[in-house]
Each structure stands twice: as C-alpha cells, then as structure tokens.
Amino acid sequence: MQITVIGTGYVGLVTGTCLAETGNQVVCVDIDENKIMCLNNGETPIYEPGLETILKRNIQLGNLQFTTNLKEGISNTDVIFLALPTPPKEDGSADLSYLLNVTHELVNLIQSYTVIVTKSTVPVGTGDRIEDILSDHLESDLFDVVSNPEFLREGCAIEDFMRPDRIVIGTSSNEAKEIMMKIYRPYVRQNNPIIYMDRRSSEITKYASNSYLATRISFMNEVANICEAVDADVDLVRMGMGSDSRIGKRFLFPGIGYGGSCFPKDVKALLNTASQNGYDFQILDSVNSVNSGQKKILTKKILAHFNGSIQGKSIAMWGLSFKPNTDDIREAPALVMIDEFIKRGAHVKVFDPEAMINVRRIYGNKLIYGINQYEILEGSDALVIATEWSNFRTPDFRYMKNLMSQPLIFDGRNMYDIEELKSLGFNYECIGRNSGLTLGINQGHHKLSLAS
Ligand SMILES: NC(=O)c1ccc[n+]([C@@H]2O[C@H](COP(=O)([O-])OP(=O)(O)OC[C@H]3O[C@@H](n4cnc5c(N)ncnc54)[C@H](O)[C@@H]3O)[C@@H](O)[C@H]2O)c1
Numbered sequence: 001m002q003i004t005v006i007g008t009g010y011v012g013l014v015t016g017t018c019l020a021e022t023g024n025q026v027v028c029v030d031i032d033e034n035k036i037m038c039l040n041n042g043e044t045p046i047y048e049p050g051l052e053t054i055l056k057r058n059i060q061l062g063n064l065q066f067t068t069n070l071k072e073g074i075s076n077t078d079v080i081f082l083a084l085p086t087p088p089k090e091d092g093s094a095d096l097s098y099l100l101n102v103t104h105e106l107v108n109l110i111q112s113y114t115v116i117v118t119k120s121t122v123p124v125g126t127g128d129r130i131e132d133i134l135s136d137h138l139e140s141d142l143f144d145v146v147s148n149p150e151f152l153r154e155g156c157a158i159e160d161f162m163r164p165d166r167i168v169i170g171t172s173s174n175e176a177k178e179i180m181m182k183i184y185r186p187y188v189r190q191n192n193p194i195i196y197m198d199r200r201s202s203e204i205t206k207y208a209s210n211s212y213l214a215t216r217i218s219f220m221n222e223v224a225n226i227c228e229a230v231d232a233d234v235d236l237v238r239m240g241m242g243s244d245s246r247i248g249k250r251f252l253f254p255g256i257g258y259g260g261s262c263f264p265k266d267v268k269a270l271l272n273t274a275s276q277n278g279y280d281f282q283i284l285d286s287v288n289s290v291n292s293g294q295k296k297i298l299t300k301k302i303l304a305h306f307n308g309s310i311q312g313k314s315i316a317m318w319g320l321s322f323k324p325n326t327d328d329i330r331e332a333p334a335l336v337m338i339d340e341f342i343k344r345g346a347h348v349k350v351f352d353p354e355a356m357i358n359v360r361r362i363y364g365n366k367l368i369y370g371i372n373q374y375e376i377l378e379g380s381d382a383l384v385i386a387t388e389w390s391n392f393r394t395p396d397f398r399y400m401k402n403l404m405s406q407p408l409i410f411d412g413r414n415m416y417d418i419e420e421l422k423s424l425g426f427n428y429e430c431i432g433r434n435s436g437l438t439l440g441i442n443q444g445h446h447k448l449s450l451a452s
Pocket of ligand 1: 006007008009010011012029030031032035083084085086098102119120121122150151152153154261262
C-alpha cells in the first residue's frame with residue numbers, strides 16, 4: 001500500500017518506519033528541513049531503541065522516503081496518517097491548529113479516494129471537524145476520516161508498534177475499515193485484537209487510557225506519601241496490592257510524578273473536554289494537582305535536609321529524560337527540580353545517557369554537563385536521581401562516596417537497597433520506603449511536610 005505520514009516526530013517516525021518494515025511504500029513528510037535531511041542520511045533525530053536499524057534497512061530497500069514537500073508526499077497515496085503535534089493551550093485544551101492547517105492544505109491535493117487517519121491524540125469531535133473541512137471542498141466519495149489513536153510508549157515504541165496490545169479503529173465506513181484491516185493485519189498475528197468502534201468513542205479511548213494510567217501513578221504517589229507518614233514501606237504495599245489479579249503489578253511504582261509529552265497534556269485535555277461539556281471530572285483534577293505536588297517532593301526533602309537553604313551547594317543529578325530509554329524531556333520532573341535548584345542558588349551538575357543535548361538547548365551554561373555519571377559527583381553535596389536509567393542501577397558506591405563531599409543520595413526512583421546504602425555510610429532518601437531519614441530519626445533533620 002502507498003502510505004503517507006505527515007509529522008515525523010516520535011509517533012510519525014515510528015509509525016512510518018514500522019509500516020515500511022511490513023512492505024508498504026511509505027513517505028514521511030515534515031516541515032522541519034534539518035530533520036528530513038538527517039533522516040534522508042539514515043540518521044534518527046530522536047533516540048528510540050531499535051529504530052535506526054529498521055530505518056536504515058527500509059531506506060535501502062526503497063520502502064521509506066522523507067520529504068518536506070507535502071504535494072510530492074501525498075501523490076498516489078492510499079492512506080494519510082496525521083501524526084502532528086497537539087500541544088496544550090493555556091486553558092489545557094489541545095491546540096488543533098497543526099492538524100487543521102494541514103487538513104486545509106490537503107483539500108487542494110487529494111484527487112482520488114484517500115483514507116485520512118488521525119494518529120495524533122485529539123479531543124472528541126476532531127474527526128468531525130476534519131471531515132467538515134474536507135467536505136466543503138471535496139466530494140464525499142473521495143475520502144474517509146478515521147480515528148486510530150497511538151498507544152506506543154517512548155523507549156519501547158518499536159516493540160509496541162510491531163506487537164501492540166490492541167489496535168483501536170474508529171470509523172463507520174466499510175471501505176476505510178477494510179483498508180485499515182489490511183494495513184494492520186501483519187501486526188496482529190498473535191490474535192491481539194483490532195477493536196472497531198465509532199470515531200468519537202475511539203477519540204475518547206485514547207484520553208481515557210492515558211488518564212487512567214496517570215491516575216494509577218498519582219494514586220501510588222499518594223500511597224507512598226502516606227506510607228512515609230505512618231512508617232510503612234510502599235514497596236511492600238505495592239507487592240501486596242499488585243498480586244491481586246484485579247489490580248495487576250504494572251504502573252504501581254511511586255516516584256517524582258509523571259512527565260512526558262502525553263500524560264500531563266492528555267489529562268488536562270480530558271479535563272477541558274469535560275468542562276466544555278458541563279461535566280466536573282473530579283478525579284482527574286486531583287490526579288493533575290497530586291502530580292504537580294509530587295514533582296516537588298524531592299526538592300522538599302533536600303531543603304529539609306539542608307535546613308531550608310541550598311545556596312552555594314553543589315547538587316549532582318543523574319537522569320534528565322522523563323523516563324529511561326528516551327531523550328524526551330518534555331514535562332520531565334528533572335526540569336522542575338533544576339529550575340528550583342537554580343532559583344535557590346545551588347550549582348547544578350547533570351548527566352543523562354541520551355537527553356543532554358535537549359537539556360543544553362534549554363539551560364545552556366546555567367548547568368555543568370558531565371561526560372559520565374561519576375564525573376559530576378566530584379565535590380558534590382548531594383546526588384539526586386531523577387530517571388531510572390539502567391546505567392544507574394548498580395553503580396560503584398564506594399567510588400561515589402570518595403568523590404562526593406558528603407555521601408548523600410536523594411533517589412526519586414527507589415533504585416537502591418536501603419540497608420546496603422546505610423551500611424556503606426550513605427544518607428539515603430527515597431520515596432515512601434522506611435528510610436529513617438524522612439521520619440526524622442537522624443538528629444538535626446527536619447521532618448518532611450507533605451503539604452504541597
Ligand atoms: N510521543 C508519544 O509517546 C505519543 C504517543 C501516543 C500519541 N502521541 C500523540 O501523537 C501526536 C504527535 O506526537 P509526537 O510526540 O510524535 O510529536 P513531535 O513533536 O515529536 O512530532 C511532531 C512533528 O510534526 C511536525 N510538524 C509540525 N507541523 C507540521 C506540518 N504542518 N507539516 C508536517 N509536519 C509538521 C514537527 O516538525 C514534528 O517533527 C500528538 O498528538 C501526541 O499526543 C504521542
């Protein structure tokens with residue numbers, strides 16, 4: 001099949017590359033000339049495990065092309081996937097201008113029957129708006145508009161696309177349904193379901209899924225906070241809860257709040273849709289505010305430890321991306337902490353295996369950038385762990401202790417064994433486990449207030 005993907009970011013590039021991998025002829029279009037130049041040279045502009053190999057293979061096979069020319073990109077195409085950004089506006093609603101502007105461009109270019117598929121995460125009713133724009137200029141038998149939300153996770157996006165838990169397709173057109181089935185058949189060989197529904201339900205499904213996952217995270221963060229207050233251990237509670245098959249083990253890890261380009265924006269967009277429709281989505285309001293509070297929790301612990309002032313302190317940070325295996329720093333908790341540390345006069349030194357370039361673009365020379373995780377520990381008063389990259393799982397603690405001016409770790413991802421670190425002489429604070437320090441056992445340490 002001839003397929004065009006418009007928007008070649010995290011979703012568009014993975015979608016285009018994986019669709020080429022199963023033998024389709026794919027053209028990816030983007031307005032970013034540097035990105036397209038880089039892709040035409042077989043280089044990936046983002047870090048995503050496994051992507052570069054498939055990308056190079058399909059460019060060589062002639063299945064995958066990149067262009068900035070929309071007209072050229074959609075000539076002879078059967079299906080157009082829209083993988084354009086839908087960032088949040090001031091009021092939390094999704095900015096649809098990218099999507100709608102491209103739709104206006106398409107009306108002059110579509111000449112034969114084309115299925116237009118929304119891969120972007122869009123509020124309910126967006127498919128109707130796209131259809132209205134197209135209908136104003138084109139005969140109705142020239143197009144169908146389908147909702148096909150993307151559920152891939154950055155960091156394992158290729159695996160998620162090639163072997164999805166499910167594929168959701170929202171359309172009432174049989175012709176479009178047949179085409180979508182043909183495209184996705186190679187990805188559901190293990191009987192993972194393709195779920196067909198109406199377009200509006202499909203649009204809501206994406207928001208409901210992400211909002212539910214965000215809810216689980218905020219819920220567990222609150223459980224962790226209450227565990228700290230009552231001297232219980234969230235790790236044990238998590239295991240006790242997760243063994244219940246109705247609950248399940250995944251997404252029960254507490255931390256320093258969710259980030260990324262999806263959860264924060266999708267929660268806000270669903271809240272906005274609810275309020276636009278006269279509904280007060282109370283749980284989501286709390287999910288959002290709990291998350292904002294949780295992003296500050298480690299800073300509070302650090303301030304409590306240093307009697308309220310980190311002026312002149314040297315703070316090292318491991319991990320900057322919003323989660324491991326990606327260079328994406330959008331809404332990353334690390335950035336909230338960095339802003340606060342800088343504001344309070346600390347010297348901040350950072351290391352991340354993949355996200356340093358993106359962070360340097362924002363902070364320039366306000367930060368010191370390490371060439372490895374140990375270099376930034378030299379003379380540091382504290383180490384903060386913001387992302388659970390595997391490189392940080394079993395570090396050389398003795399070496400770290402020698403490098404640091406004091407052996408103090410604030411771990412936002414609960415990576416280490418409390419007893420082991422204690423026996424090595426570290427002060428170690430984490431999230432919701434009985435680490436002693438947060439309970440004010442060590443003399444001179446302030447008790448942590450959980451009020452945000
Ligand atoms: N990133 C994820 O993990 C993820 C997962 C599921 C769904 N989504 C959704 O998918 C959509 C895209 O997200 P993303 O993370 O890939 O965004 P992104 O910002 O990484 O990529 C968007 C791309 O669109 C390009 N673009 C902007 N205007 C254009 C135009 N007029 N023509 C052609 N290209 C244009 C940009 O240059 C950019 O390369 C969003 O709605 C997002 O919510 C994202």
